[in-house]
Amino acid sequence: MTLLSIILLPLAGALLPLFTERFGRTLCAYSAAFGPLCALGILLGSASSVFSGHTEHVFFAWLPEIGLNLSLRLDGLGLMFALLIVGIGLLVVLYARYYLSERDSLGKLYALLQLFMMAMLGIVLSNNLLLMIVFWEITSLVSFLLIGYWSHQSDARKGARMALAVTGAGGLCFLAGALLIERIAGSFELDAIFAAAEQIKAHANYPVILVLVLLGAFTKSAQFPFQFWLPHAMSAPTPVSAYLHSATMVKAGVFLLARMHPALAGTDGWFYLVTFTGMATLLFGAYNALFKHDLKGLLAYSTISHLGLITMLLGFSTDLAVVAAIFHIINHATFKASLFMAAGIIDHETGTRDMRKINGMWKYMPHTALLAMVAALAMAGVPLLNGFLSKEMFFSEALHLESMGMFSWIFPLMATLAGIFSVAYSVRFIHDVFFNGEPIDLPKYPPHEPPRYMVVPVEILVGLCLLVGILPNLTIAPFLEAASRAVLGHEMPDYHIAIWHGFNLPLIMSFVALAGGLLMYKQRSGLFAFYERKFRHDEKILFESRVQFSVRVAQMFTDFIQNNSLQRYMALLIGSAVVAIGYALLPNMQWMGPLSVTELEPVSLLAAIILAVGALGTVLLHHNRFAALLLMSVVGLVVSLIFVRYSAPDLALTQISVEVVTIVLLMLALYFLPQMTPNESGAKRVGRDILLASAAGLGMGLITFAMLTTPYETISDFYLANSVSGGGGANVVNVILVDFRGFDTLGEITVLAIAAVGIYAMLNGLHLPLPQADGDGRLWDKEPHPPILSVMARILLPLAILVSVFIFLRGHNAPGGGFIAGLVTSVALILQYVASGTVWMQQRLRWRYRRVAVSGVLIAVLTGVGSWFFGYPFLTSTFGHFYIPLIGEIELASAMAFDTGVYITVVGATLLILAHLGKLAQTTHSPRPSTSTSFTEAELSKGEN
Numbered sequence: 001m002t003l004l005s006i007i008l009l010p011l012a013g014a015l016l017p018l019f020t021e022r023f024g025r026t027l028c029a030y031s032a033a034f035g036p037l038c039a040l041g042i043l044l045g046s047a048s049s050v051f052s053g054h055t056e057h058v059f060f061a062w063l064p065e066i067g068l069n070l071s072l073r074l075d076g077l078g079l080m081f082a083l084l085i086v087g088i089g090l091l092v093v094l095y096a097r098y099y100l101s102e103r104d105s106l107g108k109l110y111a112l113l114q115l116f117m118m119a120m121l122g123i124v125l126s127n128n129l130l131l132m133i134v135f136w137e138i139t140s141l142v143s144f145l146l147i148g149y150w151s152h153q154s155d156a157r158k159g160a161r162m163a164l165a166v167t168g169a170g171g172l173c174f175l176a177g178a179l180l181i182e183r184i185a186g187s188f189e190l191d192a193i194f195a196a197a198e199q200i201k202a203h204a205n206y207p208v209i210l211v212l213v214l215l216g217a218f219t220k221s222a223q224f225p226f227q228f229w230l231p232h233a234m235s236a237p238t239p240v241s242a243y244l245h246s247a248t249m250v251k252a253g254v255f256l257l258a259r260m261h262p263a264l265a266g267t268d269g270w271f272y273l274v275t276f277t278g279m280a281t282l283l284f285g286a287y288n289a290l291f292k293h294d295l296k297g298l299l300a301y302s303t304i305s306h307l308g309l310i311t312m313l314l315g316f317s318t319d320l321a322v323v324a325a326i327f328h329i330i331n332h333a334t335f336k337a338s339l340f341m342a343a344g345i346i347d348h349e350t351g352t353r354d355m356r357k358i359n360g361m362w363k364y365m366p367h368t369a370l371l372a373m374v375a376a377l378a379m380a381g382v383p384l385l386n387g388f389l390s391k392e393m394f395f396s397e398a399l400h401l402e403s404m405g406m407f408s409w410i411f412p413l414m415a416t417l418a419g420i421f422s423v424a425y426s427v428r429f430i431h432d433v434f435f436n437g438e439p440i441d442l443p444k445y446p447p448h449e450p451p452r453y454m455v456v457p458v459e460i461l462v463g464l465c466l467l468v469g470i471l472p473n474l475t476i477a478p479f480l481e482a483a484s485r486a487v488l489g490h491e492m493p494d495y496h497i498a499i500w501h502g503f504n505l506p507l508i509m510s511f512v513a514l515a516g517g518l519l520m521y522k523q524r525s526g527l528f529a530f531y532e533r534k535f536r537h538d539e540k541i542l543f544e545s546r547v548q549f550s551v552r553v554a555q556m557f558t559d560f561i562q563n564n565s566l567q568r569y570m571a572l573l574i575g576s577a578v579v580a581i582g583y584a585l586l587p588n589m590q591w592m593g594p595l596s597v598t599e600l601e602p603v604s605l606l607a608a609i610i611l612a613v614g615a616l617g618t619v620l621l622h623h624n625r626f627a628a629l630l631l632m633s634v635v636g637l638v639v640s641l642i643f644v645r646y647s648a649p650d651l652a653l654t655q656i657s658v659e660v661v662t663i664v665l666l667m668l669a670l671y672f673l674p675q676m677t678p679n680e681s682g683a684k685r686v687g688r689d690i691l692l693a694s695a696a697g698l699g700m701g702l703i704t705f706a707m708l709t710t711p712y713e714t715i716s717d718f719y720l721a722n723s724v725s726g727g728g729g730a731n732v733v734n735v736i737l738v739d740f741r742g743f744d745t746l747g748e749i750t751v752l753a754i755a756a757v758g759i760y761a762m763l764n765g766l767h768l769p770l771p772q773a774d775g776d777g778r779l780w781d782k783e784p785h786p787p788i789l790s791v792m793a794r795i796l797l798p799l800a801i802l803v804s805v806f807i808f809l810r811g812h813n814a815p816g817g818g819f820i821a822g823l824v825t826s827v828a829l830i831l832q833y834v835a836s837g838t839v840w841m842q843q844r845l846r847w848r849y850r851r852v853a854v855s856g857v858l859i860a861v862l863t864g865v866g867s868w869f870f871g872y873p874f875l876t877s878t879f880g881h882f883y884i885p886l887i888g889e890i891e892l893a894s895a896m897a898f899d900t901g902v903y904i905t906v907v908g909a910t911l912l913i914l915a916h917l918g919k920l921a922q923t924t925h926s927p928r929p930s931t932s933t934s935f936t937e938a939e940l941s942k943g944e945n
Contacts, residue, residue: 003058003072006042006082007121009035010089014114021107029097032110033090036117040086043079050079051478053485057127061873063743066130067188073127076482080326081124081255083479084333088247089117091457095341096239098454099348104237109149113243116142120248124255129178129188136174136216136252140167143249147236159232162543166229170219174256177212180205181263190259194489197263210269213260214277221253223311224281227304228543234296238344241296245303246336254307254329257314258322262489265317271403275315279414281308286421290428290524291531295343295353298425299336302379305418306332309394316397319493323484324393327497330476331386331468335378338461339429342372345450345458346433351443355432362434364447368455369434371462378465380426380517381419381510386468386476388510389497391419395506416509416516423517428524472497567685571692578695581703591702593710604645611638623677625670633663649815650733653807657823661910664830668914728879728893729812737817738895738902742875745898746860749905753853756909760850763916785837793835800828808903813891818899822906829907830914849915852908860901863894 013035020031046056060070074082093110100106119142122135141164148160182188184203185196193200200206217223222230230250234241244250257274264270285305292298306328313325345368346361347353362369374385381391398411439445449455468476481492501507520527561572614634621627636659643652681689719732719740727735737745804824811817832841864875879893 002042002046003056003074003125004060004070006039007072007118007125009039009042010086010114010117010121011035014111014118017107017110017114019107021105025097025106028106028110029093032114033093035114036086036090036093039121040083040090043082043086046074047079047478050074050076051482053482055486059127060868061871062131064873067128067182068130068134069128069189071128071131071189072125073190074125075486076479076484077255077258077326077486078124080330080479080483081251082121084247084251084330085117085120085124088333088337088461089113089243091337091341091460092239092243095242095344095454095457096237098451099239099344100237104150109146109237109239112142112146112149113240116146116244116248120252123252127190129181129190129193131188133171133175133178136220137168137171139249139252140164140171143167143233143244146240146244147233149237149240150235153235155232155235158544159229159235161547162229163233165543165547166219166226170216170226173212173219174216177209177216180209180212184209194262200263201267206267207269210264210267210273213256213264214273217253217256218277218311219253220256221250221307221311222281222304223253223277223308224284227281227284230304231292231297231300234294234300238296238340238347241299242337242340242344245300246340247333250303250307251329251333254310254314254325257311258326258487261314261317261322261487265314271315271317273315275312278308278310278312278315279411281305282312282418283414283421284308286418286425289425290421290520291528293355295346295355295358295429295433296340297353298355298429299339299343302422302425303332303336305422306336306379309418313394313397316401316403318397318401319488320393320495321397321401322487323480323493323495324390324397326483326487327393327476327480328390330479331378331390331465334461334464334468335375335385335387338375338458338465339372339379341458341461342368342375345454346372346447348454349444349447349450350439355428357440357442358433359436359440360434360438361447364439365449367449368458371455371458373430373434374462375458375465376426376429378469380423381513383499383510384466384469386465386472388469389472389499392501392506392510393497395419395509399505399509412505412509416512419509419513420516420520423513424520424524427517427521431521470499567681567689571688574692574696578692578699581699585703589702589706590710591706593706593708595709595711597709607638607641607645611635611642614638623679625673625675625677629663629666629670633659636662648733650731650817650820653815653820654823657820657827660827661823661830661914664827664834665914727877727895728891729895731811731813731815731817733815734811734817734899735895737819738812738898739877742864742877742895742898745902746857746864746875749860749902750857752909753857753905756853756912757850759913760916785835789835793831797828797832800824800831804828808899811899812893812896818902819906822903823910825903825907826910826914829911833915847908847911849908849912853905853912854908856901856903856905856908858901859904860898863898863901866894 013032016031016034017028021028049056056074058070058072062068062070092113096106096109096113100109116139119135119138123132123139126132126135144160144164147163148156150156178188181193181200184200184205185193187193200209203209219226230245233245236244265274282305285301285303285308289298289301289305292301310325310328310332313321313328343353345365346358349365350358350361352358378385378387381387395412395415398415401411402408404410439447464475477497480497484492562569614631617631618628618635621631636655640652640655640659643649643655716732719736722740723732723735724730727739729735729739804821807816807824808818808821809816811821829841829845867874867876875898877893877895877898879891879895881889881891883889
């Protein structure tokens with residue numbers, strides 16, 4: 001449970017700031033820090049156990065049928081990432097308090113940051129691959145909102161859309177790879193996947209799995225050629241950049257590489273794909289960082305480069321390369337987060353991030369300048385700072401790699417070249433921003449040091465850069481060892497982290513990188529001119545052009561398919577179904593099975609004739625809307641009788657209830673429509689429709705005939721055998737709905753509630769002119785509520801409610817249930833609206849139908865959640881027999897609570913739809929009172945608005 005609380009605590013922190021913001025920004029910041037601070041305490045309390053080699057597990061069954069479980073693990077890798085996520089997140093909370101202006105919503109930013117923190121913790125603590133993907137997609141969605149936080153800015157909107165498109169597509173690839181892994185390993189649990197590592201690598205689908213999983217990782221961590229989204233995400237507020245693009249979101253990709261390393265690494269495919277992708281990203285990011293004038297743009301491309309370095313090390317797959325990769329993940333998070341915060345301070349105090357303007361900042365803000373320079377030197381890999389140690393390990397592993405034989409020299413060469421660029425852009429950051437003369441045309445002048453506590457997070461992070469760089473074995477070694485052991489799956493290799501290893505090749509490479517970087521920066525004028533002439537391009541423009549091209553193609557296709565003609569849509573749907581099913585069945589279909597055809601009964605034949613006549617009459621008389629509606633109701637009634645004939649009373653009750661509600665709904669709608677519709681179908685369209693209808697009808701008839709004459713096994717036998725013993729009910733249909741397939745029912749009532757709210761939103765405020773007469777010119781009756789109808793409806797109401805309660809209570813063991821009872825109650829209440837008016841009803845029934853519908857869904861969900869507290873999967877039901885004095889022994893089932901939710905949802909959604917259809921009758925253009933089928937807006941506003 002402690003692992004689950006680590007994930008849920010930031011979720012609580014996401015809610016508190018929304019309520020505390022009104023009481024001041026300081027209290028808002030404190031409330032935002034509460035959840036992460038508690039989570040940090042829990043993580044630190046578990047550290048000693050993880051350091052000793054213990055892995056903590058938590059398991060709750062969620063949807064075991066598809067392999068999705070709430071399965072968590074805390075090992076060294078998860079601990080390291082969780083501490084980075086929570087620790088840097090707390091510093092960002094403090095920093096953001098002073099960064100955002102008063103006109104920006106601090107509570108909204110904190111809420112989104114905490115949601116993102118929750119999702120990232122879910123990723124790094126997941127022991128189930130499907131659960132990891134759930135959190136993975138949440139990070140993409142929340143990062144979209146964070147990058148587009150300043151939604152009034154076009155760059156923010158476009159950058160957010162670009163990030164979502166790229167990372168979302170990668171997430172789908174990751175999902176596909178996970179599904180293939182499960183087919184081989186037999187489980188989504190990471191323990192089972194790691195145990196089946198050799199089986200996965202030997203499988204024929206391994207190359208496909210590898211590419212799909214790597215696409216997920218590469219898109220998330222901005223690896224080449226998917227790196228273009230990250231620089232344009234810099235339109236987010238700097239606290240977001242400092243958090244997402246240094247410690248969390250972009251690290252999710254390299255985390256996935258590290259987490260899946262035991263299952264997928266160690267093959268040539270892994271080596272070549274991961275290593276060379278990392279190398280290309282390392283060089284591309286380092287080269288472009290040097291030429292960016294935007295301060296955050298430089299940091300963004302440097303982030304891309306360092307992510308490429310980490311990816312390249314994980315591609316090497318040697319034990320020490322893995323250790324170096326994990327070490328650099330920690331180091332990069334500390335110095336890059338501090339650099340982003342320093343960049344935000346400079347932007348905050350000067351009003352710009354253009355390095356051609358913000359010169360000489362050492363004179364105006366020396367304290368911030370000193371901190372930023374130390375962090376930049378750590379990024380460059382200068383001795384006595386943490387970046388130097390992991391860079392030395394990178395150079396050492398590049399030198400000792402022999403996987404490519406005589407061509408292995410390419411790795412140390414490219415590593416040194418990347419080091420040169422790293423030094424060059426780090427020196428540019430220091431010189432151009434803090435020295436290089438006086439500032440030019442600053443929007444805010446003169447700049448000055450920021451508020452004291454805004455600098456504290458930078459001081460802490462820079463202090464860590466120094467501590468780890470000087471005392472690595474006393475500070476970072478336990479975390480590094482635990483995380484590396486979790487990735488490698490065995491004891492640590494022999495290694496030693498130290499500032500001085502003697503005069504060796506890695507040290508020479510560092511000197512070459514330092515000297516080469518200084519020389520490159522000195523010759524920057526010619527390089528800048530070459531870059532502007534040959535390589536300057538805007539990925540955002542290119543991406544937007546591709547988006548617009550896709551939109552144009554989609555629009556052309558949509559215009560062809562969707563022309564606002566319901567007949568066209570139905571023709572395409574039915575025609576496609578006929579072609580697809582015919583293509584699949586015609587070649588091998590056996591139309592006559594061995595079973596004999598049942599003799600035709602006169603009653604069944606009569607019902608079939610009435611059904612056919614009703615359906616045909618509906619088609620022939622569809623121009624007369626009222627006649628067509630009556631004939632359609634005949635079809636529904638006959639279908640209900642067919643259900644009765646074949647021993648399906650539940651379906652019959654449901655059908656007849658739905659028919660009543662549907663007829664009332666259509667009658668309310670027809671009141672505003674002309675009685676007759678014009679003939680708009682030409683001979684060609686009629687011929688097409690006859691052909692499609694005949695083909696579909698004949699096809700369904702043949703398929704039905706083939707099925708009825710062929711022996712088959714049905715799942716119904718399982719439900720019949722287990723209805724009483726497994727679900728505690730003799731009514732198999734109801735037990736299926738609320739127990740065996742309760743999740744389907746939950747989805748259906750959720751859709752019903754959403755549809756009702758959607759219809760309410762469309763109808764709310766809409767006014768239609770009242771018709772003064774029917775189609776033949778006869779005036780409508782001026783009496784809106786006839787006394788006879790009102791009296792009879794009031795007499796029928798308690799009887800109808802009694803029947804509804806009876807149907808609900810007996811539903812688990814006899815025909816009935818929450819859905820049918822809800823429809824009966826809805827019809828009874830709608831009848832009161834029609835007969836007596838809304839004022840009379842609202843004086844006696846003060847309901848808010850939207851709340852009723854949502855409450856029903858919530859009750860059904862809480863019923864399912866209750867199963868978890870007893871260690872069972874979501875929506876697992878139970879039942880028992882209880883003795884009650886004076887009543888005797890009765891059976892109670894937890895499914896009745898779920899059925900109550902169904903009942904309430906049906907009542908709320910149905911009344912919400914029908915009552916607001918009646919509301920349309922009110923208009924300011926007609927003095928005539930409403931008819932008996934309408935309710936006034938003033939009346940409804942008392943109960944609903």
